[in-house]
Each structure stands twice: as structure tokens, then as C-alpha cells.
Amino acid sequence: MLYPYIKFIERNWKNEAMVVPCSEFLRLSMPTISKTKYIDGLQCHKLLWYHYNNNEAFPQPDQATLATLRQGQLVGEYAKKLFPDGIEVAKGIVDFNTTLSASREAAGFRRPLFEAAFQYRGAYARSDILVPAPESTWDLIEVKSTTSVKKHHHHDIALQKHVCDGAGISIRRCFLMHLNNGYVRQGEIEARKLFRKEDVTEQVSTLVNEIAPTLGTMAAVIRQPSAPAIMIGPHCNTPRGCPLIHVCWRFLPRNNVTELYRGRKKPFELISKGILSLADIPDDISLTDSQRIQVSAVRSGQPHSNREAIKNFLESLTYPLYFLDFETFSTAIPLIDNARPHQQIPFQFSLHILDSLDADPVHHSYLADGPMDARPEILNRLKDLLHSHGTILTFNASFEKRVLSEMSRDYPEYKEWFELTKPRIADLIIPFRSFAYYHPDQEGTASIKSVLPVLTGKSYSGLTIADGGTASLEFLRVTFGEVDPSERERVRTDLETYCGLDTEGMIDILRSLHSISRTHNTIF
Numbered sequence: 001m002l003y004p005y006i007k008f009i010e011r012n013w014k015n016e017a018m019v020v021p022c023s024e025f026l027r028l029s030m031p032t033i034s035k036t037k038y039i040d041g042l043q044c045h046k047l048l049w050y051h052y053n054n055n056e057a058f059p060q061p062d063q064a065t066l067a068t069l070r071q072g073q074l075v076g077e078y079a080k081k082l083f084p085d086g087i088e089v090a091k092g093i094v095d096f097n098t099t100l101s102a103s104r105e106a107a108g109f110r111r112p113l114f115e116a117a118f119q120y121r122g123a124y125a126r127s128d129i130l131v132p133a134p135e136s137t138w139d140l141i142e143v144k145s146t147t148s149v150k151k152h153h154h155h156d157i158a159l160q161k162h163v164c165d166g167a168g169i170s171i172r173r174c175f176l177m178h179l180n181n182g183y184v185r186q187g188e189i190e191a192r193k194l195f196r197k198e199d200v201t202e203q204v205s206t207l208v209n210e211i212a213p214t215l216g217t218m219a220a221v222i223r224q225p226s227a228p229a230i231m232i233g234p235h236c237n238t239p240r241g242c243p244l245i246h247v248c249w250r251f252l253p254r255n256n257v258t259e260l261y262r263g264r265k266k267p268f269e270l271i272s273k274g275i276l277s278l279a280d281i282p283d284d285i286s287l288t289d290s291q292r293i294q295v296s297a298v299r300s301g302q303p304h305s306n307r308e309a310i311k312n313f314l315e316s317l318t319y320p321l322y323f324l325d326f327e328t329f330s331t332a333i334p335l336i337d338n339a340r341p342h343q344q345i346p347f348q349f350s351l352h353i354l355d356s357l358d359a360d361p362v363h364h365s366y367l368a369d370g371p372m373d374a375r376p377e378i379l380n381r382l383k384d385l386l387h388s389h390g391t392i393l394t395f396n397a398s399f400e401k402r403v404l405s406e407m408s409r410d411y412p413e414y415k416e417w418f419e420l421t422k423p424r425i426a427d428l429i430i431p432f433r434s435f436a437y438y439h440p441d442q443e444g445t446a447s448i449k450s451v452l453p454v455l456t457g458k459s460y461s462g463l464t465i466a467d468g469g470t471a472s473l474e475f476l477r478v479t480f481g482e483v484d485p486s487e488r489e490r491v492r493t494d495l496e497t498y499c500g501l502d503t504e505g506m507i508d509i510l511r512s513l514h515s516i517s518r519t520h521n522t523i524f
Helices: 022-028 035-043 045-053 063-080 096-107 151-166 201-222 266-272 289-300 307-315 375-385 397-410 412-424 448-456 468-480 485-517
Strands: 005-009 017-021 113-120 123-133 137-143 171-179 195-199 321-329 345-354 362-367 392-394 425-427
Touching (some): 035 045, 035 123, 035 201, 063 137, 096 113, 123 151, 123 171, 137 151, 151 171, 171 201, 307 485, 321 468, 345 375, 375 397, 392 397, 397 412, 412 425, 448 485, 468 485
Parallel strands (some): 321 392, 392 425
Antiparallel strands (some): 005 017, 123 137
């Protein structure tokens, strides 16, 4: 239970304090639903129930989640700069009643309020910014670290308006303040240019009347003695990934139907019919060619390969081959000049050059040394290394193309070079995304993390840094934070190892594809 025991005084029981389980307390009282829990409840009642009845099931937030929270807090601090006479309400205070009392008192000063909290009929909301408006009304401003308004933001703001209006804080208009993706940092952050404010009053007004009945339904769900039986479905990842996937999806076997390539709703339709394994999908079920390959590979336990398709891909490549991979970081607030909110900023590259299939590859790499803008140096080095002839191979080329395109946009002296280089970029993922090759152990994905082990036996397991997200966070930590020099060098060594494996692994994958192209087809 979230609270194992709670003292509850019931007048009909001679006013004697009794200790009762939290579940019993919830059945006897109205649970308080915050805006975060409300949005979770709209996504899934089972998720809502767990918040109040089995909070221990939630995993501890990982480093990526904590970093996102810190980014959101920083965005909020910059938004407050737009209201220099604002009042920070109950800063550092966690006590519920104290915060409510402080908010009510601060509202009397008729100045912008930051993080003011109010409660109304079982709902609780703490608003980012409340700005005094004419006739004793207020404008509500919700601050988000996204670069656009999302549908679930309207529900978030609607709950706040419902609570504020009910608590006597009359809301005139509602706004969503989000980051301006057209803002380019030059020197100190300019808060007025950093944000865009959109009036969402009309969208919110259509939702407000739904709040009270929805809260009543949610309160009833929370008071249930057990979690509601809700089947998994597309809602598990909309609008946010659910932290209880490990609870709700654990009944699924290995090679289950949710791995169907671009399956959309079909996997959940199959699950509703009791079909869980790919191998158990009946032959009369309509599947795409790629999905049929998946099913056949799982049934046989053998990889599928189309020798001719693989051979055609390999023959499209021109030596020398340049195997390229970037590592990037992305922050809501740009850390360097000439950068935009959430822009992918490269700080590292690995490049292996292969003159012929059996030649020894030559490796070049770069890792930014310090809190600097590495893009000019990266562009300069790549311009020298990539020459004017030969295929540039990446894995999921859209990412590398976007990074190169944005760098040449921000440093236009390289624009002509990029336009000449762009046609040479090819994507090593093509044979796998097209299912010219598929191994059942790929589990429905064509990522290099799944392809490399099944083709070569190599993997990223055992590496301290084993994915791009961790690489980004670690680089930011040791470069823009304060760490011991020895720790910084350790992380930099790990970054070099990880990024180098990406391009080295691409060479191994290419050579494996050549071997497959010389063997017989295994086409299902």
C-alpha cells in the first residue's frame, strides 16, 4: 500500500481513533487526485489504481527520466523570468495543507503566482503560473518543455481550471507556453524569445464539463479492492509510455504477437482472441509479407534470407566504404550558441574506412573535449576524411542525414559540401527493414542492437555505456557538470569504446551479409 496504515476517526465509532488499512480508508473517503494522476487515469484506470493501492510496483526512475524532470524544472525557471514581480508559493514546502494555505494567502496580493496549489472536491492542482486579469480573474499558464501543444495538455489544463474555479480562483483564459523550436541561442538565453504562448481556452472549455463525472469514476476505481481487469492495448503507450509494462505485459511469451512488424492494432486483436505467440497465429489471419516472414521464422527457428535481395543491396555500394556513426545530446534549453531547443547536437563520431571487403579497416574518431560547440570541428574533419568518392554507410541513415543537414544549416559554409555528399549516404538497415534477412531472435526489430548479435555473435552486453541515451547523459554529466578528472577520463574512454563498436559492428554485419549472399536462399 502507498500508506500501510492511517489513523481514521469515525464519529459513529465513539470518536475513537482507529488504525485501518489504506484500502479501507479509500473506500470510506474521497481520494485526492492530482493532475498527474488524472492524466494517468485517462490513459488507464489500472495505472491509476496502482498509484493509490500498490505504489511499490512502480520502478525507481532511471537516469533518463530524472534528466527529463530536471530539464522540465529548468524550463519552468526560465518561464518565471517573464514575470519578474511573481511570487514563488510555498517553495520547498511539501506539507499539503501548508501549501494550500500559502497559496490562498498569496492570491490576495494579486501578483503573478508560481506553483500555487488549490483543492476542490477531490481534485488537487498546482499551476505553473497564474497571472492576475481584470475583474478579479486570473489567466492560467501551463509551461511545457515540448515544442508544440499536445492533446493531453488540454486535459491537464482543464483539470487545473476546474479546481481553480471551484476554489474561487476564477480563470479568465488558459494558455500553454511551450518552447519555440525556431529560437536560436546567441549568448545569454532570452526568455521572451525562448517561448511561444498559445491560447487554448476554447479547447479547454470543451473539456471542463467532463471533469467532475470523470473524477467521480476515477475515485470509484481507486476504492476498488483490486485492480481493474484491463487488457493491454495501444493505450499502454499513449500519450506516455506506461511504467507498469513489466506488470501488465508479463503474461506474454517470448516471440509474442506484440512483436509483429508495424502491427499497430492487430497484435491486440489477436490477444483478445487468446492468440499470444507468433507461432500460433492461424494461417487464415491476414498478415503483411514482412509479418508472414516473422511468423515462419519463429515456427522454424531458422533465419529467413533472400539472397538475391541482399546481393542487389551489396552491389549498390561503392568502395571505399565509410562507416559513420554520430553520438549526440539534446537539451530543452540550448547549452551552446547557434543551437535550438531539443536540437540533436553531435559531440562524437566514429568512422571506419574499408577500401575492400577483406581489407583491414582504418579507424578515425572524434570526441569533443569540454563544453564547446564541436560541430565546426566535426564538419571540418569529415570533409577531409570522406573524400569525394565511395559510399557512406550508416545504420538508420535518417538520423545521420538530419544531423549533417542541421549542421550545414547552422554553418552554411559547409552547405555545398553536404549537398554533394548527401547522395552518397546509404543505409545498412535496408536488408533488415525490408526483411531480406530476418532472424527470430531479432524479436521484430531491425536495430543494430538486435541485428549484430544474431549475425556475428557480438553484442553490447558488458559495456558500461551500451546505448545512445546513456552515452548522451554521461557526456553531459562529465562535460557540463563537476566531476573528478579521473571519472571524466573513464567515461570518455567508455564513450570511445561504445561509439567505435557501432561502426566496427557495421563492418561485421556487412561481411556477414556477403557470406549470406553466397549461400542458398531460405525464403518462406
